[in-house]
Amino acid sequence: MPILEEIQAAIENGRPKDAERLISRAVEEGIRPSVILEEAMITAMRNAGEYYRNNDGDIPRILAAARSMRKGLNILEPYLEKDKVCFLGTVLLGTIEGDLHDVGKNLVAMMFRSAGFHVIDLGVDVSEKQFLKAVQDNPQVQIVCISSLLTTSMPEMRRVVKSLRESGPPNLKIMVGGGSVTQEFADEIGADAYTETAVDAAEVAKKFTN
Numbered sequence: 001m002p003i004l005e006e007i008q009a010a011i012e013n014g015r016p017k018d019a020e021r022l023i024s025r026a027v028e029e030g031i032r033p034s035v036i037l038e039e040a041m042i043t044a045m046r047n048a049g050e051y052y053r054n055n056d057g058d059i060p061r062i063l064a065a066a067r068s069m070r071k072g073l074n075i076l077e078p079y080l081e082k083d084k085v086c087f088l089g090t091v092l093l094g095t096i097e098g099d100l101h102d103v104g105k106n107l108v109a110m111m112f113r114s115a116g117f118h119v120i121d122l123g124v125d126v127s128e129k130q131f132l133k134a135v136q137d138n139p140q141v142q143i144v145c146i147s148s149l150l151t152t153s154m155p156e157m158r159r160v161v162k163s164l165r166e167s168g169p170p171n172l173k174i175m176v177g178g179g180s181v182t183q184e185f186a187d188e189i190g191a192d193a194y195t196e197t198a199v200d201a202a203e204v205a206k207k208f209t210n
């Protein structure tokens, strides 16, 4: 089986050790890190998500896939970072309060880092207060990114955007994303940008800072 398919299978089937080993081997074989990420790893998480949806939420299996993805990202990240050209700015990132999903957020962090941004990752279940405090404590932050996968967390996202507008610096850019967010919702709550993928998110952020 070609190595990218092996990586995809290792993540989809929740085999973190195999994922780590195969990703290292693929890098050694000269496959571009961004190709490994997009063609094998993101595809694996998409398939795992489909499986979860069609099988009434097989939680142990999806958790094993998410863990393998995280282990794999740790291996790949230094190689992706090597490609970065220059320092572009500082981004603050977190998953909204009430929401513990972090696979997409971690991918966003990684794409930003490999594009040349410094990322302050606040983790998951981040409250309005925590976002505001982090912006105040880190005046160099130019962009705040908020991730949400749950429709139940969307009112909280709206609140955070509102208070960042009221109390944050006037030129702060706010980006939103994650499975529950749409362009329409992003416009409605006054975010500066929404993108469907982590790759596009980093591209849009580059335009904001240049």
Ligand code: B12
Residues within 6 Å of the ligand: 045, 046, 048, 049, 050, 052, 053, 059, 062, 063, 066, 098, 099, 100, 101, 102, 103, 104, 105, 107, 108, 145, 146, 147, 148, 149, 150, 151, 152, 175, 176, 177, 178, 179, 180, 193, 194, 195, 196, 197, 198, 199, 201
């Ligand atoms: C994995 C998973 C879990 C894992 C999470 C593990 C982890 N460490 O993250 C576990 C099992 C813990 C879990 C729990 C729950 N989950 Co869940 N989960 C998923 C699943 C299958 C995949 C999510 C994922 O990782 N996708 C892969 C990543 C790469 O995609 P992504 O996050 O969307 O990110 C991409 C983009 O959106 C974008 N992006 C992400 N963030 C941002 C931010 C910015 C600023 C930008 C610009 C872009 C961006 O970039 C990423 C890459 O391109 C989804 C189904 C699905 N297909 O999405 C359900 C799903 C999100 N879960 C769901 C639910 C309901 C739950 C639970 C409530 C289940 C329960 N009854 O307990 C709990 C909630 C726990 C909580 N409080 O958060 C629902 C949400 C429904 C809804 N609309 O609200 C979904 C959609 C499943 C479903 N169809 O019912 N879940």
